[in-house]
Amino acid sequence: MEKPSLTVSGLTRYLKLKFDKDPYLKEVTLVGEISNFRPRRNGHQYFNLKDDHALIAAMLWSYRYQALKFKLEEGMEVVVKGEVTLYGPQGRYQLLIKEMEPLGEGALFLAFQQLKEKLTKEGLFDRPKRPLPLYPKRLAVITSEHGAVIHDIETTVARRYPLLQIDLYPAAVQGEGADLTIIKQLERIRFTHGYDALIIGRGGGSIEDLWTFNSENLVRALVDFPIPVISSVGHETDTTLVDFVADRRAATPTAAAEMATPYSLTDLLASLREADSRLNRSIKRLLSVYQEGLRNYLERPLFTRSSYLYADKMQDLDRLTDKLHYLSQQKITSLIRPFNDWHRRLELQHPKNRLLQASYTLEERVNQLNQLMKERLKDLNHRFHAKNQALILLNPLAIMEKGYSLVMTPNEELIKSVDDLKKGQEVDVHFHDGIAKAEIISKEKFEEGKD
Structure with missing residues (x-):
């Protein structure tokens, strides 16, 4: 008795079921080299991961790609985590990537180095540093409204130079979109005259916490800022791109306030401020731990697994969208071509163009007539002088x-x-x-x- 035959679709569905139920394929970690990577603007990314002996197709959701802290490049070696699935319409297995890191160094550190190298080549960090005023009257501060930074600055200024007026421009100093709030406050300060210096800063934290101050848009906004800028971001060992573009870098908000003011008082008050700063940093570190725990909780499959339910459909949609775009462009081109031909013909017959040509012809004829009249008048004038001379010679009085x-x-x-x-x-x-x-x-x- 012959075994019943399978269709291609039936076999593919069977294999996909096997892939989806295999617990070892739910989350795998691979090390490989990026291959055949062609960035798709505002879309999901498709490429290959390979080593010396094998190759596997990979897919990265658009929101995960946009969240990468480094620039994905052809030939880059990476460590990825994801799920191995089977894409039915093409009968091929692929890796749906959840996480990606450069091999050998962190993603944020690599992104930091890449952006630093780019801005250095543009010369943004080479401009001369401006001196700070000795007797400032007004000081602008951009930082969190409720953080320790503004408190440290106000305390230091009150102790060192009470005549200095401090204006706080509150902004988010951490998280997505925080750089935009800082840039908005920079624009407000730029158009408010009378400030002698600006302090921009926040407390310490991890590289993720300080990433706002590595924003390319923020660095460019500070390049031509009209007043001296003091950067006070993180601790002394922390380095951000804002530190390179600022006129001065302070290890702490207190040090930034001391730079901005000309005098100091007792070491006792300085010790109290330092203790207060350490307490606030400890609280921030504790909050960072809780935030990290919350992020880990949100990364559990309960919250992330839902997107894979429609992964195949999304890939079908991308494929059909590309096909529709290609066909529509061809159709539009074929429709526009005869229109452009008729448009050129009508342009040649347009009354405006014909009138313009007629005006050129008329102008040429007028010039010819003027030339003939000038020559005729010259001839008549010559003849007149000759006759007049003859009359003078025949005049009896002469x-x-x-x-x-x-x-x-x-x-x-x-x-x-x-x-x-x-x-x-x-x-x-x-x-x-x-x-x-x-x-x-x-x-x-x-x-x-x-x-």
Whole structure:
């Protein structure tokens, strides 16, 4: 009797059931090298983990990817924790990653080093440090409203320099989005004139607690700040990127206040402040322990397992979304192409373009006409001067200026010959500048051929 045959889907479902029920595959820890990693913007990340002999597909949910404290790169060696599952539509097994750390160092420390190297290359930490004023009048402080930092600063200032006015700009100093609240207060201070210096800080804690002060946006906001900045973040052994961009770094809030003020008083008050600071730091460390316990509790499968119920569907959705995007782009391109062709044709026939071409032609014809008119006027002017010169040469007055005169009767009849004269006749002799009366006493006519 032949065994009943299975479909591909049936076999895949059977294998997936085996994967899902295997307790050893629920949480595995792997060490491997990131391979075939192509970052997807605002989406889930798909890549491979490999070693010298094998390779496994891996998936990282978008919210987990965005929560990484370091930059994921091709070829990076990492330690990951996750669940091995079977992706049915493609019949392949993969690792759904829950946690990821760089191999050999912590994720936050690696992110700190990567960002520090980037900002150092940009020269953000090389600008000259500005001196602090000797006699400040107003001091701005950005820190937690209820933390020990503002208390230490106010106490120190009251002891050392009571004339100094302190203005608190409260902000979150820990947790997601805390850097944005600090940047907002920086903008308020920037547009409020009259401050001599700024203290920005918080108490000590782990690298996670101090991570707000490694924010790239916060560092850039402090680069060109108009007044000197004193950084008082964490303890003396703690280092943040804000320390590198600040004009001064103080190990404690008290030290920051001492830097900002010119005088000091008794060591007794300093000891009391230090004890108060240690008490507050102890409380903060205790709170950090409880917070860590709470985070561990929230990481239990009861709260994290629910997302895996729809893991396959989310991958299907990503695959279909990519396909829809590709097809829609092709369709849009094919629809736009003829529209662009008609648009170019209409542009050539647009009345505005035709009028513009006609105006160019008209302007060219006007210029040609003006040139012809100028040449014609020049020719007429030349001819006019020539005729005028000829008239000047034929003008009787011009001849009379040389010594000639005209003889005329009183009736203004020109006498052209001696035959027209009679003895005793009165005549008018016209010169170029006047008339003279004369009487004919005698006359003599020349014979022809004689002068």
